[in-house]
Amino acid sequence: MATSYPALNELFIFLNATLTQASIHYSKIPGSTILLKYVKNSYQNDPFRSLLELFLVFFALKYLFSKTYRTDNFVELTEQEVEELVDEWRPEPLVSSLTEYQKWELDQTPTIIGSQGPKPKLANGKTLINLASFDFLGFSTNDSIKEKAIETLRSYGVGSCGPPGFYGTLDVHMKFERDISEFLGTEDAIIYSQSFSTISSAIPSFCKRGDIIVAQVFLCLGLSDHSRICKGVQISRSTVKWYNHNDMEDLERVLKEIQDNAKNRRLTRRFIVTEGISEYYGDIAPLHKLIELKKKYKYRLILDESLSIGTLGRRGAGLTDYFNINSKEVDMIVGSMCNALSAAGGFCAGSCEITEHQRISGLAYCYSASLPAMLAVSATESLSILSQNPQLLVNLNENVGALKNVLENVKYIILDGDKDSPVIHIRLRQDVVNIADVEGKERALQEIVDEAMNNGILLARAKYVRLQELFYVEPSIRICVSAFFTRKDIDKAAAGIKNAIVKVFKNRSK
Template sequence: MAGQPAGGVLDYLNNTSTQLQITFHRIPGSALLIRYIKASYQDDPIRSVIELCLVVFVIRYFLSSKYSTENTNYVKLTEEEIDELVDEWQPEELVVAPTTDEQLEIDKIPVIVGPIGPKVKLTSGKTVTHLASYNFMNFVSSESICEKAITTLRNYGVGACGPPGFYGTLDVHMKLERDLANFLGVSDAIIYAQAFSTISSVIPAFAKRGDIIVAEKGCNFAIQKGLQISRSTIHWFEHNSISDLERVLENIRVQQLVKRKPLTRMFIICEGLSENYGDIIDLPKVVELKKKYKYRLILDDTWGFGVLGKTGRGVTEHTGVIPSEVDMIVGSMANTLVGGGGFCAGSAEVVDHQRISGAAFVFSAALPAMLAVTASEAIALLSAPTAVDGFSQLRENTRAFRVGIEKSDILWTPSDPESPIIHLRIKPQLCEKYGLTQHDQDRVLQEIVDEALQKDVLLTRARHIHHQEAHPNQPSIRVCVTAGHNKKDVEKAAGVVKGAASKVLPKRK
């Protein structure tokens, strides 16, 4: 054909085109297809192009060669070599044996006999002052709560035996959610069956991969697990430092502008009353920065709820912040409310989203009815006029213990004067003087706890899973003052702790 004139080539192409058209028209339905293409092209030519691309893709997909997902990039072993490797393999232990120090701690754990209260009886027979309980308002001793718990147990049984969305929701659950929302002054609330799982489920229900979370370094372990599950981009700011929080937020804003990153969801996560420090966040400043930089705020008020504020509504009441200015308020019902589980309060949209996206809500059995009724009754007691006396007693006991400890030459506390959670730590200059490592500090503090128990004061050392913590926490003794104690008992306990520290630390060489 290279030697054919131009006219011959055109004739050949015309004949070929004619033959193809004749062949195509012989296909059944070809006329309908042609009319569809012409109409489609006139109405929307872009759609015709897209449909053509899809047709080409489908044809290419079915005509492409098959492939195997089997990985062939490995060394093939003989049957004898495989058997030899199987015989040599030793599985890891399911439970690792405790170390000498761990076993020593286990052996020293005191066992309580009978009900929990300001004073408890141990298996050894002695009665001790209990400063390791989260029974801050002493509702455990409330007769009305005990009577309602017993009645509910008889009427509803032990547990719901199903998730809330699958025959697990009871009328008492719905009442508790209304009680929590009304008590906090927000639109709605949702309850979870386990306190630890609440915040670690709330975070990944809203934050996903690619989202931005700004969290404080001193946050509790449950928050850390929620951050890890969310797989979001985490930015840390120094514990309880508003200036550092603003610095981090400004750096993120600049990075977003410089790198022209797409808009994404952004959250600030902090604690109201810190579990690991006992201090209180400057919530008004956090809310101000949240509005300035367009973030959503998740507040974990597990330890402030039922304790802080004139009526126990938490850090929002304590700092004068309107609850609706916080997007999500998370708390525990296993502390002051002497029940179990946790809650998340906020707008109706926030709550409804968790009912289908909160993993701990969707896949966990619902809260036992008895604990729900207990929590509702505790909220009623917090709302009663008589609760003022309980709050006054709690704060008086907290001040009395702090006054006694502040006279110590060995221990100091970073906790807020209003916090019933008081962390006791060895003064930094003494750690340097005695060359105390973190492990040494744990040992010294445990010896102080043991010595105090000999003087009839029950304490506990703050425990941490160090190899899983995002940021290390300084060892401390966690003291929990309650309204059930009297001032004399608390002052005596402070003296015992101070004396135990003075006795134990000088022994260190």
């Protein structure tokens, strides 16, 4: 053992000298210091990335120096064998077979003949009062908007067939961006050709891996417009924290936990994502409290106003107008042009830095064809009509109040939705209607929808893809009130819905 120490010392001396010489020679290579610094920082920030890069280098070297080979030993088949294989092959179906429940849902879906407006006509010739559409102002049948759209179609054609950043931007696009920015009171705005891709592109253009997003639990449910928010959150690969729906105490708890856990860690970008009017409950977000918390904990606020633009506030400018708050207090106002504005596409309004950044990093803006000119003009005309007719908002609020006054007294149901929200959800009262399973509740609600249709009212259940939901939501019928209807229409609709509910559950109790 004693004789081994000198040999070991000589080995250490040799290794030390070799490493020293290697370090001296490496330092003489141009750019070696930058490469070494990059490797150190990369390993410190993300060791998995360094291991992956090292693996790719070894794989490239092995592939480069490996021997080439050919596969010439093909199996020759006779014509008879080929025919037998073709006859035996059975392709997989492109669409899976419908379940019994899906067949039942499909059978209950009515067929509309002609345009879908506030009073559509069914295949059987019956005209209904439409309370299933997000056409809150009744602009889908407005003659002025139709004339402007037809005139623009004849002048500009159907579309530019190019992304906005190349040759797809037209003067009518820029006009709507100016108009919606002025309408909301922001510095600038940017429009997207699809409503779904607006917020799902805006979120990941700012939020990256390692950033923090704090969102409501019901923003990531299966089917409906909410899935666009969920996709944006997923694409961003940010760390997501959830807080209870419109519960500001729970939101502050989450923000405080993040703050406490973030000590001695690198600074990250942080965002609160919420919506103005909840599509699943019809209630209004407490914007004043959200702004207070985002300032206190240093967050940016992304507000989805797809359902509140054109429906809330003295001018219909959404939550900032409703709560009388300066719109510049909200970092990003995202909205849809498909609902109250009766067009297509979406917009994101905020500071000039917010919008210009999206023009070079918003994937849906950079790689999607621009919005057809006639739709941009339709949205501009809708804004103009709304600005010139504030009575529309008064009519909308009166219709909402009249409908709720009748339905609030029905013992079998509960109503979800704030008093000024045009979105109302009818849910079964559990202490009166004893239905435990989800499918049973859906069938009971569909019976109400069918009976209301017999009374001349078009309703729709809120649909969900249960297997894809992160959180459970109680089945409901979603009612969307429109300013288009007269008081007589609303009284008829309220009485028809009430009679349908009472009749369904009286028949069930027999």
